Amino acid sequence: MGVAVEVKTIAPPRLHLVFAGLGLAFLLIFSWVLFHEGTAEWRTTQARFRRLETTVKNPHQLAQSVSVAGLRQIWLPDLGRVDRCGTCHLGIDDPAFTGAPRPFAAHPGTWLSTHPTDRFGCTACHDGQGQATDYANAAHQPQPFVSRPMRPLETIEANCGACHRALDPPDAPRLAEGRRLIIEWGCFSCHDIPGFEGLTFRGPALDSIGYKVRPGWLSVWLGDPKSYLPQSRMGKFRLSPDEIANLQGFLLSQRAQAPLDNTGVDWKKADTANGRALFGELRCVSCHAVNGRGGTMGPELTRIGDKVRRPWLFSYLKDPHRVQPDTPMLRYRLTDDQLRDLTAFLYEEYSSAGAGPEPTPATYQDARLLAAGHAVFERRGCASCHQLAGTKDTGRIGPSLAGIADRDPDELPYGSNIVRHTTDNYIFLKVLLPDTLGQPSSMPTYGFTPADAAKIALALASIRKTDLPASYVLRRPAPVPYRPGGKFGELVTRYRCLSCHSVGGFGGDLSTVPLDRIGSQLQHDYVAKYLLNPGAVRVSVEARMPVFHMLPEEATSIADYFSTVFLDDSIEQYDTNFTAAETRRGEELYGQLGCEACHQLGTKGGYVGPELSASGARLKAGWIAAWLSTPQRYKPDTLQPDYGLSSTDVRALTAYLSSLGRRDAAKARGGDAR
Amino acid sequence: MRARASRAAAIMALALTTSVACRTGPPSQPGDPMLDAIRAEERQGDLSYVESQGKHLFLHYCATCHGDEARGDGQNASNLSPPPPDMTASKSILDATLLEKVITQGSAAVGRSPLSPPWGRSLSRQEIDYLVAYCQSLSRKKTQKP
Numbered sequence: 001m002g003v004a005v006e007v008k009t010i011a012p013p014r015l016h017l018v019f020a021g022l023g024l025a026f027l028l029i030f031s032w033v034l035f036h037e038g039t040a041e042w043r044t045t046q047a048r049f050r051r052l053e054t055t056v057k058n059p060h061q062l063a064q065s066v067s068v069a070g071l072r073q074i075w076l077p078d079l080g081r082v083d084r085c086g087t088c089h090l091g092i093d094d095p096a097f098t099g100a101p102r103p104f105a106a107h108p109g110t111w112l113s114t115h116p117t118d119r120f121g122c123t124a125c126h127d128g129q130g131q132a133t134d135y136a137n138a139a140h141q142p143q144p145f146v147s148r149p150m151r152p153l154e155t156i157e158a159n160c161g162a163c164h165r166a167l168d169p170p171d172a173p174r175l176a177e178g179r180r181l182i183i184e185w186g187c188f189s190c191h192d193i194p195g196f197e198g199l200t201f202r203g204p205a206l207d208s209i210g211y212k213v214r215p216g217w218l219s220v221w222l223g224d225p226k227s228y229l230p231q232s233r234m235g236k237f238r239l240s241p242d243e244i245a246n247l248q249g250f251l252l253s254q255r256a257q258a259p260l261d262n263t264g265v266d267w268k269k270a271d272t273a274n275g276r277a278l279f280g281e282l283r284c285v286s287c288h289a290v291n292g293r294g295g296t297m298g299p300e301l302t303r304i305g306d307k308v309r310r311p312w313l314f315s316y317l318k319d320p321h322r323v324q325p326d327t328p329m330l331r332y333r334l335t336d337d338q339l340r341d342l343t344a345f346l347y348e349e350y351s352s353a354g355a356g357p358e359p360t361p362a363t364y365q366d367a368r369l370l371a372a373g374h375a376v377f378e379r380r381g382c383a384s385c386h387q388l389a390g391t392k393d394t395g396r397i398g399p400s401l402a403g404i405a406d407r408d409p410d411e412l413p414y415g416s417n418i419v420r421h422t423t424d425n426y427i428f429l430k431v432l433l434p435d436t437l438g439q440p441s442s443m444p445t446y447g448f449t450p451a452d453a454a455k456i457a458l459a460l461a462s463i464r465k466t467d468l469p470a471s472y473v474l475r476r477p478a479p480v481p482y483r484p485g486g487k488f489g490e491l492v493t494r495y496r497c498l499s500c501h502s503v504g505g506f507g508g509d510l511s512t513v514p515l516d517r518i519g520s521q522l523q524h525d526y527v528a529k530y531l532l533n534p535g536a537v538r539v540s541v542e543a544r545m546p547v548f549h550m551l552p553e554e555a556t557s558i559a560d561y562f563s564t565v566f567l568d569d570s571i572e573q574y575d576t577n578f579t580a581a582e583t584r585r586g587e588e589l590y591g592q593l594g595c596e597a598c599h600q601l602g603t604k605g606g607y608v609g610p611e612l613s614a615s616g617a618r619l620k621a622g623w624i625a626a627w628l629s630t631p632q633r634y635k636p637d638t639l640q641p642d643y644g645l646s647s648t649d650v651r652a653l654t655a656y657l658s659s660l661g662r663r664d665a666a667k668a669r670g671g672d673a674r
Numbered sequence: 675m676r677a678r679a680s681r682a683a684a685i686m687a688l689a690l691t692t693s694v695a696c697r698t699g700p701p702s703q704p705g706d707p708m709l710d711a712i713r714a715e716e717r718q719g720d721l722s723y724v725e726s727q728g729k730h731l732f733l734h735y736c737a738t739c740h741g742d743e744a745r746g747d748g749q750n751a752s753n754l755s756p757p758p759p760d761m762t763a764s765k766s767i768l769d770a771t772l773l774e775k776v777i778t779q780g781s782a783a784v785g786r787s788p789l790s791p792p793w794g795r796s797l798s799r800q801e802i803d804y805l806v807a808y809c810q811s812l813s814r815k816k817t818q819k820p
Contacts, residue, residue: 108724110800153723154712171800173730174712420704428708450711457708540738540749594780594788597739597754606753608738632796639735641780642795 041134042071045088049104056096071133074121078469083121083130085138093117125159127151142420147409155424158405161462165195165476178459181452185233189384190398190443194463198478203234203385205324210255212312212323215359219248221307226447228307229300231289234385235444238435243376249364250373254388259315260322265340267310275345278338286510286543287329287499290350295543297328297499297510305351309358314343321493328499328508333549380442398443403465413437428457479506488561495548503566510543512635517568521623528552528559537618539600539607574622578655586656589649598639601660608639614661625654721811728808731801735793744812754789762812773806 037043046068057065072086091097091104098106115125123130128150132138139149151159157175167183168176179195186201187193209218217228222244225232239247285294288301304313315322317339320329334342364370374391377383381397405423412426415438419425429436432453434443448456467473482503484492492498498507502514518527532555534545590596598608605611615624628650631640645653721729733742739754741747744761751757761767766776776784778794793802 109803110798152709154709171727173727417707418704420706422706424708425706428711432707450707451715454708454711454715458712592782592788594782594791597789597791598750600753606739606750608750637734639738641791641793643792644795 042087045103046090049088049090052100052104056091056100061096074117076119076121076124079121079124079472081121081123081130083117083123084133085122085128085130086117087133088135089122124162125156127159142422147423155458155461158424158458158461161459162464163468163472164474166474167476174455174458175462178455178457181448181456182459185446185456186385187456188396190381190396192396192400192402193460194402195476200326201385202326202387205387206251206254206382207256207387207389208254208258208323210252211257211259212308212316213252214307214309215248215252217307218251219244222247228303231296231300233446235446237380237444239376239380242372246369246373247376248373249366249369250377253364253370256389257323259311260318262311262314265314265336267340267344269337269340270344271341272345272348274338275341275343276349278334278342279345281547282332282342283544283546286546295510297508301346301350303350303352305347305349310343310347313347314339317342328496330496330499330546330548331494332546333551401460401463403463405461405463406465413439415439424457424461427460428453431456431460477505480504482506487557491554491558495550500543500545511545512538512541515562515566517566517571517623517634519562519564519566520568520571520620522562522618523620524559524563526618527562528555531555531558537610539611571622571626574620574625574654576621576658578651578658582652582655583659584656585649586652586654589653590656593643612657612660615657616660616662618661619657621654621658624657625650628653720814721808724804724807725811726808728804728806728811731797731805732808735797736805739790744809756787756789758790761809767809767813770806770810773809774802777802777805 049068053065053068054062068090071084072090073082073084074086075082086092088103091100092107093112095106097104100106111125121130122128127139127148129137129139129143129146136143139146142149155174157172160169160172161175161179164170164172164175167179169179182188182193182196183199183201188196188199189201213221221228221234222237222239224236225234226236284301287295287297288299289295290300291302292300294300308316317332317334318336319331320327321331377388378392378394381394382388383391383394384397404427407423407426409421409423409426412421412423414421414426414429415436417429417436419429426437430441430443431446432448432450434441434445482498483489497515500508500510502509503516507514522530531548531550532552534547536544595612596605598606600607600611601613627634627640628643628645629647631638631642732740732744736744737748739748739750740758740761741751746758746760748758759766766772772784776786776790777797778792780788780792781790782788783792797805
């Protein structure tokens, strides 16, 4: 009743006012929308562009240019992207706008010719909000609630990595370095990391470690590997003293295989001077560093005497493959006396004064301690890197990193670090300081420099959750394992050729010379002689081929195999009937082109490239010609530039280089035997 | 009724002031440690991205003669006659066209010794642009040094 009365008294006279008010409100909103649209940021930007265009281009060009009006967008259904960046970045693919002010400047570099916008859009490389049409909403700068704002150029290579899956992607040095570090540090031993499948990282096998190391060293090592070896690739596991004691006892009880018998060795007769000479001759430093200098393939030897027991070292040098079947170390052909001298040298020269006498291998009988040590071993995932029979295969102990770049940054822990919440920063902190993110972490601390941690994080930030269409992805070529059989296979295994050289992309990269076409490059007799006493072909390269103490018949077998199997048919045949005029012309060209800047001839010249004094006795003519014509075809990042030589000039240079170091040819040139 | 309205107004005012305070308050800018780490390394000497890309190439292709800092003191420099110049002190690096010509066609193309080879066929256009940019940045470096 009361309601009816109210309606009667209020509604009829004021209804027209309500409608009038509403109408006015709609009109206002409508005109505001019109006004807002008319003065939208992108419209004013386009107006500015049209004004700029008249100053940048001449009337003829202006007549030809497409009129700019309205939103522009690129729709890439394959990538699930709609990019409207071109609405404001109007000069992006027009060279006339090179150096123009932002946002109209042409894209720097040649990126758009290799990554055309109609195929890649903008945000695939740069991130940001492609659908936005104003500066702020496009997330040029970090914005709240935008998980992927535009990447600064410093980290943009993370997005290169989404498509470029090669371990060494072109034009992306930071990404390449990050991926190299991931391989070097073996992150994929504990984490499943897409893109690193099939790679292995191995620490030493621990089956007989009780015979190998000194107990004191082991507890120091388990506490902090870097205190013994600053370059150690084992991280610091932040173990408690009890855990260290238990693990030490457990490991020292591992004595599966006794070292080779050395009872006949008279250590008193050891000649450390001879050991020192051998150490140099065997080129140990190509793989092992001493006092911070030398290779990194093997462990640094600066304090090896503090670490290992003498009988073990003798046995290991005699047959490293027996202790660790997958070691990259070769098995030298040395006599017991030589091994004794070398062992004694290493043992005495490379130990600190406080190492003390070698304790006898201790026997740990305390079952509780052993069980506790075993538990630590399994809990911390030691087996991810170290082989030890009788322990549970814990597989990859760390979480999978698949899709890590697309983790929600606001759900990740950052601990007490005051950082912007981004996936990048999370990965970076986790790599650098795994125990500071406010969560218990089993990940060891590796002691990376911030710069290295940033590159690793950058490489990991390229691992996205949803995979891209196959047509966009440049996959890493899977290396096909190369395992030759027979006598050659035995030699390759014994001398570990593939620790440094590669065949078909499989093997090491310490050497600059892959073996795939070695038979077409080098002369048979040269190879057979070189293997017996390898010298320095590249004067400035520190890592040199070891002197294997190989038997002459072994060297010949290898040379035979090279010259019949490792051939490149496209460079085999070359007419070597050079005329004296060709040789003379080659010598002239050698000077004119400035070859001496990098190559040594006699005592003159640089030592960037191989020395050429005896190139006629070393290289096959066909190879010289092929290499001079297209060096980058054979080695993309070589320091040998492509001079664009004519085939006549190539032939002349080949004639000249083939004559060097050959007596018959020297005579023909008039007795000038350089 | 009135009490409720005033309470609502008070809450509204509080919300407004807090939001304003948040917007205008002292910016407690959280850091970007990953970015800082890269900048600290790559932008030493104040290099832009393009210049730092050029530096990578320079270290690979050029430094063995020209030296890591382009001072003409690479490990191979002593074998060269004439030796490579100290680029940080050279006026030539101000001229981008000249730099590009030397890198692309070799030093012989500008009437100097043939010891610096032509890279035009071996490096991409992009890579040469990077190298030019890095070489030009060297002049800036020099003026900054005391």
